[in-house]
Amino acid sequence: xxxxxxxxxxxxxxxxxxxxxxxxxxxxxxxxxxxxxxxxxxxxxxxxxxxxxxxxxxxxxxxxxxxxxxxxxxxxxxxxxxxxxxxxxxxxxxxxxxxxxxxxxxxxxxxxxxxxxxxxxxxxxxxxxxxxxxxxxxxxxxxxxxxxxxxxxxxxxxxxxxxxxxxxxxxxxxxxxxxxxxxxxxxxxxxxxxxxxxxxxxxxxxxxxxxxxxxxxxxxxxxx
Amino acid sequence: xxxxxxxxxxxxxxxxxxxxxxxxxxxxxxxxxxxxxxxxxxxxxxxxxxxxxxxxxxxxxxxxxxxxxxxxxxxxxxxxxxxxxxxxxxxxxxxxxxxxxxxxxxxxxxxxxxxxxxxxxxxxxxxxxxxxxxxxxxxxxxxxxxxxxxxxxxxxxxxxxxxxxxxxxxxxxxxxxxxxxxxxxxxxxxxxxxxxxxxxxxxxxxxxxxxxxxxxxxxxxxxx
DNA sequence: GTCGACGAAATTGATAACAAAATTGCTTGC
DNA sequence: GCAAGCAATTTTGTTATCAATTTCGTCGAC
Numbered sequence: 001x002x003x004x005x006x007x008x009x010x011x012x013x014x015x016x017x018x019x020x021x022x023x024x025x026x027x028x029x030x031x032x033x034x035x036x037x038x039x040x041x042x043x044x045x046x047x048x049x050x051x052x053x054x055x056x057x058x059x060x061x062x063x064x065x066x067x068x069x070x071x072x073x074x075x076x077x078x079x080x081x082x083x084x085x086x087x088x089x090x091x092x093x094x095x096x097x098x099x100x101x102x103x104x105x106x107x108x109x110x111x112x113x114x115x116x117x118x119x120x121x122x123x124x125x126x127x128x129x130x131x132x133x134x135x136x137x138x139x140x141x142x143x144x145x146x147x148x149x150x151x152x153x154x155x156x157x158x159x160x161x162x163x164x165x166x167x168x169x170x171x172x173x174x175x176x177x178x179x180x181x182x183x184x185x186x187x188x189x190x191x192x193x194x195x196x197x198x199x200x201x202x203x204x205x206x207x208x209x210x211x212x213x214x215x216x217x218x219x220x221x222x223x224x
Numbered sequence: 225x226x227x228x229x230x231x232x233x234x235x236x237x238x239x240x241x242x243x244x245x246x247x248x249x250x251x252x253x254x255x256x257x258x259x260x261x262x263x264x265x266x267x268x269x270x271x272x273x274x275x276x277x278x279x280x281x282x283x284x285x286x287x288x289x290x291x292x293x294x295x296x297x298x299x300x301x302x303x304x305x306x307x308x309x310x311x312x313x314x315x316x317x318x319x320x321x322x323x324x325x326x327x328x329x330x331x332x333x334x335x336x337x338x339x340x341x342x343x344x345x346x347x348x349x350x351x352x353x354x355x356x357x358x359x360x361x362x363x364x365x366x367x368x369x370x371x372x373x374x375x376x377x378x379x380x381x382x383x384x385x386x387x388x389x390x391x392x393x394x395x396x397x398x399x400x401x402x403x404x405x406x407x408x409x410x411x412x413x414x415x416x417x418x419x420x421x422x423x424x425x426x427x428x429x430x431x432x433x434x435x436x437x438x439x440x441x442x443x444x445x446x447x448x
Numbered sequence: 449g450t451c452g453a454c455g456a457a458a459t460t461g462a463t464a465a466c467a468a469a470a471t472t473g474c475t476t477g478c
Numbered sequence: 479g480c481a482a483g484c485a486a487t488t489t490t491g492t493t494a495t496c497a498a499t500t501t502c503g504t505c506g507a508c
Contacts, residue, residue: 084374
Protein backbone atom coordinates (compact mmCIF):
# COMPACT_ATOMS: atom_id res chain seq x y z
CA UNK A 1 0.00 0.00 0.00
CA UNK A 2 2.92 2.31 0.53
CA UNK A 3 3.47 2.91 -3.13
CA UNK A 4 0.39 1.33 -4.67
CA UNK A 5 -2.34 3.97 -4.30
CA UNK A 6 -5.65 2.39 -5.21
CA UNK A 7 -5.68 3.18 -8.87
CA UNK A 8 -8.00 6.15 -9.26
CA UNK A 9 -8.30 6.53 -12.99
CA UNK A 10 -5.48 8.81 -14.06
CA UNK A 11 -6.44 12.10 -15.62
CA UNK A 12 -6.08 12.26 -19.35
CA UNK A 13 -3.52 14.97 -18.86
CA UNK A 14 -1.06 12.44 -17.50
CA UNK A 15 -1.84 10.04 -20.30
CA UNK A 16 -1.12 12.73 -22.85
CA UNK A 17 2.24 13.48 -21.27
CA UNK A 18 3.23 9.83 -21.20
CA UNK A 19 2.03 9.28 -24.74
CA UNK A 20 4.08 12.16 -26.03
CA UNK A 21 7.14 11.33 -23.97
CA UNK A 22 7.09 7.76 -25.15
CA UNK A 23 6.51 8.87 -28.70
CA UNK A 24 9.53 11.13 -28.59
CA UNK A 25 11.75 8.61 -26.83
CA UNK A 26 10.75 5.76 -29.10
CA UNK A 27 11.27 7.87 -32.17
CA UNK A 28 7.70 8.18 -33.33
CA UNK A 29 8.17 11.93 -33.26
CA UNK A 30 11.46 12.99 -34.76
CA UNK A 31 13.73 15.81 -33.63
CA UNK A 32 12.55 19.20 -34.86
CA UNK A 33 9.21 17.77 -35.81
CA UNK A 34 6.35 20.15 -35.12
CA UNK A 35 3.89 18.97 -32.54
CA UNK A 36 0.55 20.46 -33.46
CA UNK A 37 -1.80 20.50 -30.55
CA UNK A 38 -5.01 19.52 -32.23
CA UNK A 39 -3.41 16.75 -34.24
CA UNK A 40 -1.98 15.15 -31.14
CA UNK A 41 -5.21 15.67 -29.27
CA UNK A 42 -7.06 13.72 -31.94
CA UNK A 43 -4.32 11.10 -31.98
CA UNK A 44 -4.67 10.45 -28.27
CA UNK A 45 -8.38 11.07 -28.11
CA UNK A 46 -8.36 14.01 -25.78
CA UNK A 47 -8.69 17.75 -25.97
CA UNK A 48 -6.24 20.50 -26.80
CA UNK A 49 -5.99 21.74 -23.23
CA UNK A 50 -4.52 18.49 -22.00
CA UNK A 51 -2.07 18.33 -24.87
CA UNK A 52 -1.08 21.89 -24.10
CA UNK A 53 -0.21 21.15 -20.50
CA UNK A 54 1.53 17.97 -21.55
CA UNK A 55 3.70 19.94 -23.93
CA UNK A 56 4.48 22.46 -21.21
CA UNK A 57 5.60 19.66 -18.91
CA UNK A 58 7.74 18.08 -21.57
CA UNK A 59 9.32 21.41 -22.28
CA UNK A 60 10.46 21.52 -18.71
CA UNK A 61 11.76 18.00 -19.06
CA UNK A 62 13.81 19.18 -21.99
CA UNK A 63 12.12 16.98 -24.55
CA UNK A 64 10.39 19.73 -26.52
CA UNK A 65 10.92 23.40 -27.17
CA UNK A 66 8.18 25.93 -27.69
CA UNK A 67 8.26 29.38 -29.20
CA UNK A 68 5.50 31.89 -28.49
CA UNK A 69 2.74 31.70 -31.08
CA UNK A 70 4.73 29.11 -32.95
CA UNK A 71 4.02 26.01 -31.03
CA UNK A 72 6.15 23.10 -29.93
CA UNK A 73 8.78 20.99 -31.59
CA UNK A 74 10.68 17.92 -30.55
CA UNK A 75 13.93 19.17 -29.16
CA UNK A 76 17.13 18.09 -30.86
CA UNK A 77 19.80 17.28 -28.31
CA UNK A 78 23.14 18.55 -29.57
CA UNK A 79 26.28 16.47 -29.28
CA UNK A 80 27.74 18.82 -26.70
CA UNK A 81 24.60 18.55 -24.67
CA UNK A 82 24.63 14.78 -24.88
CA UNK A 83 28.03 14.81 -23.25
CA UNK A 84 26.76 17.09 -20.52
CA UNK A 85 23.86 14.79 -19.89
CA UNK A 86 26.12 11.78 -19.53
CA UNK A 87 28.27 13.73 -17.13
CA UNK A 88 25.34 14.71 -14.97
CA UNK A 89 24.03 11.18 -15.17
CA UNK A 90 27.39 9.92 -14.03
CA UNK A 91 27.43 12.14 -10.99
CA UNK A 92 24.06 10.79 -9.95
CA UNK A 93 24.81 7.17 -10.81
CA UNK A 94 27.80 7.28 -8.52
CA UNK A 95 25.54 8.44 -5.74
CA UNK A 96 23.00 5.77 -6.54
CA UNK A 97 25.42 2.89 -6.63
CA UNK A 98 26.78 3.81 -3.21
CA UNK A 99 23.31 3.63 -1.74
CA UNK A 100 22.56 0.47 -3.63
CA UNK A 101 25.60 -1.14 -2.06
CA UNK A 102 24.51 -0.01 1.37
CA UNK A 103 20.85 -0.93 1.08
CA UNK A 104 20.64 -4.02 -1.10
CA UNK A 105 18.64 -6.89 0.37
CA UNK A 106 19.33 -10.53 -0.49
CA UNK A 107 16.45 -10.44 -2.98
CA UNK A 108 17.89 -7.32 -4.58
CA UNK A 109 21.22 -9.04 -4.99
CA UNK A 110 19.61 -12.05 -6.56
CA UNK A 111 17.73 -9.91 -9.05
CA UNK A 112 20.87 -8.00 -9.92
CA UNK A 113 22.75 -11.22 -10.47
CA UNK A 114 19.94 -12.48 -12.66
CA UNK A 115 20.19 -9.40 -14.82
CA UNK A 116 23.92 -9.91 -15.20
CA UNK A 117 23.19 -13.47 -16.23
CA UNK A 118 20.79 -12.22 -18.87
CA UNK A 119 23.30 -9.72 -20.14
CA UNK A 120 25.89 -12.46 -20.41
CA UNK A 121 23.52 -14.67 -22.34
CA UNK A 122 22.62 -11.81 -24.68
CA UNK A 123 26.29 -11.13 -25.17
CA UNK A 124 27.10 -14.78 -25.84
CA UNK A 125 24.39 -15.03 -28.45
CA UNK A 126 25.60 -11.74 -29.91
CA UNK A 127 22.21 -10.11 -29.45
CA UNK A 128 23.46 -6.62 -28.76
CA UNK A 129 20.05 -4.99 -28.85
CA UNK A 130 18.89 -7.29 -26.10
CA UNK A 131 22.14 -6.66 -24.28
CA UNK A 132 21.53 -2.92 -24.46
CA UNK A 133 17.98 -3.28 -23.21
CA UNK A 134 19.04 -5.42 -20.27
CA UNK A 135 21.83 -2.99 -19.59
CA UNK A 136 19.18 -0.31 -19.16
CA UNK A 137 17.26 -2.55 -16.80
CA UNK A 138 20.40 -3.14 -14.75
CA UNK A 139 20.87 0.56 -14.15
CA UNK A 140 17.21 0.98 -13.39
CA UNK A 141 17.42 -1.87 -10.93
CA UNK A 142 20.33 -0.20 -9.21
CA UNK A 143 18.26 2.93 -8.83
CA UNK A 144 15.45 0.97 -7.32
CA UNK A 145 17.78 -0.82 -4.92
CA UNK A 146 19.28 2.46 -3.83
CA UNK A 147 15.85 3.60 -2.67
CA UNK A 148 16.94 7.12 -3.45
CA UNK A 149 13.85 8.62 -5.01
CA UNK A 150 15.34 12.00 -5.72
CA UNK A 151 18.27 10.66 -7.68
CA UNK A 152 16.02 8.17 -9.39
CA UNK A 153 13.68 10.85 -10.64
CA UNK A 154 16.48 13.04 -11.92
CA UNK A 155 18.09 10.11 -13.69
CA UNK A 156 14.78 9.26 -15.29
CA UNK A 157 14.47 12.61 -17.00
CA UNK A 158 18.10 12.56 -18.05
CA UNK A 159 17.78 9.13 -19.55
CA UNK A 160 14.80 10.05 -21.68
CA UNK A 161 16.85 12.75 -23.35
CA UNK A 162 19.61 10.33 -24.26
CA UNK A 163 17.81 7.85 -26.44
CA UNK A 164 19.37 9.13 -29.59
CA UNK A 165 22.78 7.93 -28.37
CA UNK A 166 21.85 5.24 -25.90
CA UNK A 167 22.08 2.03 -27.78
CA UNK A 168 24.57 2.90 -30.46
CA UNK A 169 27.68 2.78 -28.31
CA UNK A 170 27.22 -0.91 -27.72
CA UNK A 171 27.95 -1.66 -31.35
CA UNK A 172 31.44 -0.26 -31.11
CA UNK A 173 34.09 -2.98 -31.40
CA UNK A 174 35.01 -4.47 -28.05
CA UNK A 175 32.61 -2.23 -26.14
CA UNK A 176 30.17 -4.97 -25.22
CA UNK A 177 32.84 -7.19 -23.70
CA UNK A 178 34.21 -4.37 -21.61
CA UNK A 179 30.75 -3.27 -20.63
CA UNK A 180 29.87 -6.72 -19.41
CA UNK A 181 32.97 -6.91 -17.25
CA UNK A 182 32.30 -3.47 -15.83
CA UNK A 183 28.77 -4.40 -14.91
CA UNK A 184 29.91 -7.58 -13.28
CA UNK A 185 32.33 -5.62 -11.14
CA UNK A 186 29.53 -3.29 -10.08
CA UNK A 187 27.29 -6.20 -9.24
CA UNK A 188 30.00 -7.90 -7.18
CA UNK A 189 30.67 -4.72 -5.23
CA UNK A 190 26.99 -4.21 -4.48
CA UNK A 191 26.72 -7.83 -3.45
CA UNK A 192 29.65 -7.31 -1.11
CA UNK A 193 27.86 -4.29 0.34
CA UNK A 194 30.93 -2.16 -0.22
CA UNK A 195 29.94 1.39 -1.26
CA UNK A 196 33.47 2.60 -1.96
CA UNK A 197 34.24 -0.34 -4.16
CA UNK A 198 30.88 -0.01 -5.87
CA UNK A 199 31.57 3.63 -6.59
CA UNK A 200 34.99 2.81 -8.01
CA UNK A 201 33.50 0.13 -10.21
CA UNK A 202 30.78 2.46 -11.41
CA UNK A 203 33.33 5.16 -12.06
CA UNK A 204 35.31 2.83 -14.29
CA UNK A 205 32.14 1.85 -16.09
CA UNK A 206 31.08 5.44 -16.67
CA UNK A 207 34.45 6.32 -18.13
CA UNK A 208 33.82 3.59 -20.64
CA UNK A 209 30.33 4.89 -21.34
CA UNK A 210 31.56 8.42 -21.94
CA UNK A 211 34.28 7.19 -24.27
CA UNK A 212 31.69 5.19 -26.12
CA UNK A 213 29.38 8.17 -26.57
CA UNK A 214 32.27 10.30 -27.72
CA UNK A 215 33.18 7.74 -30.33
CA UNK A 216 29.59 7.53 -31.50
CA UNK A 217 29.52 11.29 -31.87
CA UNK A 218 32.86 11.37 -33.64
CA UNK A 219 31.88 8.69 -36.12
CA UNK A 220 28.52 10.34 -36.72
CA UNK A 221 30.30 13.55 -37.58
CA UNK A 222 32.63 11.67 -39.90
CA UNK A 223 29.61 10.27 -41.72
CA UNK A 224 28.50 13.76 -42.69
CA UNK B 225 22.96 36.85 -28.80
CA UNK B 226 23.75 33.25 -28.06
CA UNK B 227 21.66 33.18 -24.93
CA UNK B 228 19.80 36.50 -25.11
CA UNK B 229 16.87 35.90 -27.47
CA UNK B 230 15.24 39.18 -28.34
CA UNK B 231 12.62 39.33 -25.63
CA UNK B 232 9.35 38.36 -27.28
CA UNK B 233 6.72 39.01 -24.66
CA UNK B 234 6.51 35.83 -22.63
CA UNK B 235 3.24 33.95 -22.65
CA UNK B 236 1.17 34.30 -19.53
CA UNK B 237 1.60 30.61 -18.95
CA UNK B 238 5.26 31.13 -18.13
CA UNK B 239 4.42 34.08 -15.93
CA UNK B 240 1.97 31.98 -13.99
CA UNK B 241 4.56 29.28 -13.42
CA UNK B 242 7.13 31.76 -12.24
CA UNK B 243 4.65 33.53 -10.03
CA UNK B 244 3.64 30.32 -8.35
CA UNK B 245 7.16 29.00 -8.03
CA UNK B 246 8.34 32.21 -6.46
CA UNK B 247 5.33 32.30 -4.20
CA UNK B 248 6.05 28.81 -2.95
CA UNK B 249 9.78 29.36 -2.56
CA UNK B 250 9.36 32.70 -0.84
CA UNK B 251 6.79 31.28 1.52
CA UNK B 252 3.74 33.14 0.27
CA UNK B 253 2.08 29.79 -0.19
CA UNK B 254 2.67 27.44 2.70
CA UNK B 255 3.24 23.69 2.62
CA UNK B 256 0.00 21.74 2.25
CA UNK B 257 -1.87 24.88 1.32
CA UNK B 258 -4.47 24.27 -1.33
CA UNK B 259 -3.85 26.06 -4.59
CA UNK B 260 -7.25 26.77 -6.08
CA UNK B 261 -7.04 27.39 -9.77
CA UNK B 262 -9.49 30.23 -10.11
CA UNK B 263 -8.18 32.08 -7.08
CA UNK B 264 -4.67 32.02 -8.42
CA UNK B 265 -5.86 32.94 -11.87
CA UNK B 266 -7.49 36.05 -10.47
CA UNK B 267 -4.43 36.78 -8.34
CA UNK B 268 -2.16 36.76 -11.37
CA UNK B 269 -4.66 38.20 -13.75
CA UNK B 270 -4.87 35.29 -16.13
CA UNK B 271 -7.17 32.41 -16.87
CA UNK B 272 -7.62 29.02 -15.31
CA UNK B 273 -6.08 27.16 -18.23
CA UNK B 274 -2.73 28.84 -17.74
CA UNK B 275 -2.79 28.22 -14.01
CA UNK B 276 -3.62 24.62 -14.71
CA UNK B 277 -0.61 24.08 -16.91
CA UNK B 278 1.57 26.00 -14.48
CA UNK B 279 0.50 23.68 -11.70
CA UNK B 280 1.22 20.67 -13.85
CA UNK B 281 4.73 21.97 -14.50
CA UNK B 282 5.33 22.64 -10.84
CA UNK B 283 4.14 19.19 -9.99
CA UNK B 284 6.88 17.81 -12.17
CA UNK B 285 9.33 20.10 -10.46
CA UNK B 286 8.27 18.61 -7.18
CA UNK B 287 6.89 21.81 -5.73
CA UNK B 288 3.23 20.84 -5.70
CA UNK B 289 1.23 17.64 -5.57
CA UNK B 290 -2.10 17.09 -7.24
CA UNK B 291 -4.75 14.49 -6.64
CA UNK B 292 -7.39 13.72 -9.25
CA UNK B 293 -10.48 15.82 -8.77
CA UNK B 294 -8.95 17.29 -5.65
CA UNK B 295 -6.64 19.88 -7.04
CA UNK B 296 -3.15 20.94 -6.13
CA UNK B 297 -1.37 21.62 -2.87
CA UNK B 298 2.02 22.96 -2.01
CA UNK B 299 4.15 19.92 -1.45
CA UNK B 300 5.65 19.45 1.97
CA UNK B 301 9.21 18.19 1.70
CA UNK B 302 9.80 15.61 4.39
CA UNK B 303 12.97 15.58 6.42
CA UNK B 304 14.12 12.37 4.80
CA UNK B 305 13.53 13.88 1.40
CA UNK B 306 15.43 17.00 2.32
CA UNK B 307 18.45 14.85 3.02
CA UNK B 308 18.04 13.13 -0.31
CA UNK B 309 17.89 16.44 -2.05
CA UNK B 310 21.08 17.64 -0.43
CA UNK B 311 22.76 14.40 -1.43
CA UNK B 312 21.71 14.76 -5.04
CA UNK B 313 22.68 18.40 -4.96
CA UNK B 314 26.06 17.40 -3.63
CA UNK B 315 26.69 14.97 -6.43
CA UNK B 316 25.99 17.68 -8.97
CA UNK B 317 27.88 20.42 -7.13
CA UNK B 318 30.97 18.27 -7.19
CA UNK B 319 30.62 17.99 -10.92
CA UNK B 320 30.03 21.69 -11.26
CA UNK B 321 32.99 22.78 -9.20
CA UNK B 322 35.33 20.63 -11.27
CA UNK B 323 34.19 22.34 -14.42
CA UNK B 324 34.33 25.71 -12.77
CA UNK B 325 37.96 25.10 -11.88
CA UNK B 326 38.70 24.08 -15.44
CA UNK B 327 36.82 26.84 -17.18
CA UNK B 328 37.05 29.93 -14.99
CA UNK B 329 38.25 33.05 -16.76
CA UNK B 330 40.11 35.85 -14.95
CA UNK B 331 36.85 37.79 -14.70
CA UNK B 332 35.11 34.79 -13.22
CA UNK B 333 37.81 34.48 -10.60
CA UNK B 334 37.52 38.13 -9.71
CA UNK B 335 33.77 37.87 -9.29
CA UNK B 336 34.13 34.79 -7.16
CA UNK B 337 36.68 36.54 -4.96
CA UNK B 338 34.34 39.51 -4.66
CA UNK B 339 31.56 37.25 -3.44
CA UNK B 340 33.87 35.75 -0.84
CA UNK B 341 34.70 39.28 0.24
CA UNK B 342 31.04 40.05 0.66
CA UNK B 343 30.47 36.89 2.62
CA UNK B 344 33.33 37.82 4.90
CA UNK B 345 31.93 41.28 5.45
CA UNK B 346 28.50 39.88 6.20
CA UNK B 347 30.06 37.45 8.62
CA UNK B 348 32.09 40.16 10.33
CA UNK B 349 29.03 42.33 10.82
CA UNK B 350 27.17 39.25 12.03
CA UNK B 351 24.51 39.63 9.34
CA UNK B 352 23.82 35.95 8.85
CA UNK B 353 20.85 36.45 6.60
CA UNK B 354 22.98 38.42 4.21
CA UNK B 355 25.70 35.81 4.57
CA UNK B 356 23.24 33.10 3.62
CA UNK B 357 22.02 35.06 0.62
CA UNK B 358 25.53 35.68 -0.63
CA UNK B 359 26.33 32.05 -0.01
CA UNK B 360 23.55 31.20 -2.42
CA UNK B 361 24.97 33.62 -4.96
CA UNK B 362 28.39 32.00 -4.61
CA UNK B 363 27.05 28.59 -5.53
CA UNK B 364 25.04 30.07 -8.35
CA UNK B 365 28.14 31.81 -9.61
CA UNK B 366 30.05 28.54 -9.57
CA UNK B 367 27.34 27.01 -11.70
CA UNK B 368 27.58 29.84 -14.16
CA UNK B 369 31.36 29.58 -14.29
CA UNK B 370 31.15 25.85 -14.92
CA UNK B 371 29.15 26.56 -18.08
CA UNK B 372 27.45 23.23 -17.54
CA UNK B 373 23.86 23.97 -18.43
CA UNK B 374 22.54 20.53 -17.65
CA UNK B 375 23.88 20.44 -14.13
CA UNK B 376 22.83 24.02 -13.62
CA UNK B 377 19.26 23.32 -14.54
CA UNK B 378 19.04 20.27 -12.32
CA UNK B 379 20.54 22.17 -9.40
CA UNK B 380 18.05 24.95 -9.94
CA UNK B 381 15.07 22.70 -9.44
CA UNK B 382 16.67 21.00 -6.46
CA UNK B 383 17.42 24.29 -4.81
CA UNK B 384 13.88 25.55 -5.08
CA UNK B 385 12.71 22.54 -3.09
CA UNK B 386 15.14 23.23 -0.28
CA UNK B 387 14.07 26.67 0.85
CA UNK B 388 12.50 25.40 4.00
CA UNK B 389 15.92 24.32 5.27
CA UNK B 390 18.24 26.54 3.33
CA UNK B 391 18.95 29.43 5.58
CA UNK B 392 18.43 27.88 8.98
CA UNK B 393 21.64 25.90 9.14
CA UNK B 394 23.67 29.06 9.11
CA UNK B 395 22.36 30.00 12.55
CA UNK B 396 23.89 26.93 14.14
CA UNK B 397 26.77 27.81 16.46
CA UNK B 398 30.09 27.87 14.66
CA UNK B 399 28.58 26.95 11.33
CA UNK B 400 29.09 30.33 9.73
CA UNK B 401 32.80 30.45 10.55
CA UNK B 402 33.36 26.97 9.17
CA UNK B 403 31.24 27.72 6.14
CA UNK B 404 33.28 30.79 5.33
CA UNK B 405 36.53 28.87 5.53
CA UNK B 406 35.13 26.12 3.34
CA UNK B 407 34.02 28.58 0.70
CA UNK B 408 37.38 30.28 0.71
CA UNK B 409 39.06 26.94 0.10
CA UNK B 410 36.76 26.32 -2.84
CA UNK B 411 37.46 29.75 -4.26
CA UNK B 412 41.21 29.28 -3.93
CA UNK B 413 41.08 25.93 -5.68
CA UNK B 414 39.02 27.34 -8.54
CA UNK B 415 41.41 30.25 -8.80
CA UNK B 416 44.27 27.80 -9.01
CA UNK B 417 42.42 26.01 -11.78
CA UNK B 418 42.81 22.70 -9.99
CA UNK B 419 39.71 20.54 -10.44
CA UNK B 420 40.78 17.78 -8.05
CA UNK B 421 41.53 20.21 -5.30
CA UNK B 422 38.30 22.08 -5.99
CA UNK B 423 36.35 18.87 -5.75
CA UNK B 424 38.01 17.98 -2.47
CA UNK B 425 37.27 21.41 -1.07
CA UNK B 426 33.67 21.19 -2.21
CA UNK B 427 33.38 17.73 -0.72
CA UNK B 428 34.51 19.03 2.64
CA UNK B 429 32.05 21.87 2.38
CA UNK B 430 29.15 19.61 1.52
CA UNK B 431 29.86 17.37 4.46
CA UNK B 432 29.46 20.45 6.60
CA UNK B 433 26.24 21.38 4.83
CA UNK B 434 24.75 17.95 5.33
CA UNK B 435 25.68 17.94 8.99
CA UNK B 436 24.09 21.35 9.32
CA UNK B 437 20.86 20.22 7.74
CA UNK B 438 20.79 17.14 9.92
CA UNK B 439 21.15 19.27 13.00
CA UNK B 440 18.41 21.60 11.86
CA UNK B 441 16.14 18.62 11.38
CA UNK B 442 17.08 17.09 14.72
CA UNK B 443 16.45 20.30 16.62
CA UNK B 444 13.18 20.88 14.78
CA UNK B 445 12.04 17.44 15.85
CA UNK B 446 13.08 18.19 19.42
CA UNK B 447 10.90 21.30 19.34
CA UNK B 448 7.80 19.24 18.69
C1' DG C 449 -25.16 14.28 21.91
C1' DT C 450 -23.31 11.68 18.04
C1' DC C 451 -23.42 9.59 13.77
C1' DG C 452 -24.88 9.19 9.14
C1' DA C 453 -27.55 10.63 5.11
C1' DC C 454 -28.80 14.15 2.18
C1' DG C 455 -28.28 18.35 -0.44
C1' DA C 456 -26.03 22.69 -1.68
C1' DA C 457 -21.84 24.99 -2.75
C1' DA C 458 -17.28 24.89 -4.38
C1' DT C 459 -13.88 23.07 -7.32
C1' DT C 460 -11.94 20.37 -10.86
C1' DG C 461 -12.23 18.18 -15.55
C1' DA C 462 -13.61 18.51 -20.39
C1' DT C 463 -15.29 20.87 -24.50
C1' DA C 464 -16.37 24.49 -27.41
C1' DA C 465 -15.98 28.93 -29.30
C1' DC C 466 -13.58 32.99 -30.31
C1' DA C 467 -9.51 36.18 -31.01
C1' DA C 468 -4.75 36.92 -32.34
C1' DA C 469 -0.75 35.65 -34.60
C1' DA C 470 1.89 33.22 -38.01
C1' DT C 471 2.27 30.73 -42.20
C1' DT C 472 1.04 29.84 -46.84
C1' DG C 473 -0.33 30.67 -51.34
C1' DC C 474 -1.94 33.72 -54.66
C1' DT C 475 -2.29 37.85 -57.18
C1' DT C 476 -0.56 41.94 -59.02
C1' DG C 477 2.77 45.04 -60.59
C1' DC C 478 7.05 45.62 -62.59
C1' DG D 479 9.86 35.68 -64.69
C1' DC D 480 10.26 37.59 -60.07
C1' DA D 481 9.28 40.08 -55.95
C1' DA D 482 6.29 42.47 -52.89
C1' DG D 483 2.06 42.69 -50.84
C1' DC D 484 -2.38 40.97 -49.76
C1' DA D 485 -5.79 37.47 -48.52
C1' DA D 486 -6.91 32.82 -46.91
C1' DT D 487 -5.71 29.15 -44.00
C1' DT D 488 -3.62 27.17 -40.20
C1' DT D 489 -2.29 27.22 -35.58
C1' DT D 490 -1.78 29.14 -31.15
C1' DG D 491 -3.62 31.89 -27.17
C1' DT D 492 -7.62 33.13 -24.42
C1' DT D 493 -12.09 32.91 -22.58
C1' DA D 494 -16.51 30.96 -21.62
C1' DT D 495 -19.48 27.12 -20.54
C1' DC D 496 -21.06 22.78 -18.93
C1' DA D 497 -20.62 18.32 -16.57
C1' DA D 498 -18.62 15.50 -12.85
C1' DT D 499 -16.68 15.17 -8.45
C1' DT D 500 -15.57 16.50 -3.96
C1' DT D 501 -16.38 19.17 0.13
C1' DC D 502 -19.04 21.24 3.56
C1' DG D 503 -22.98 22.16 6.18
C1' DT D 504 -27.48 20.87 7.75
C1' DC D 505 -30.93 17.99 9.19
C1' DG D 506 -32.76 13.98 11.20
C1' DA D 507 -32.53 9.36 13.44
C1' DC D 508 -30.95 6.85 17.18
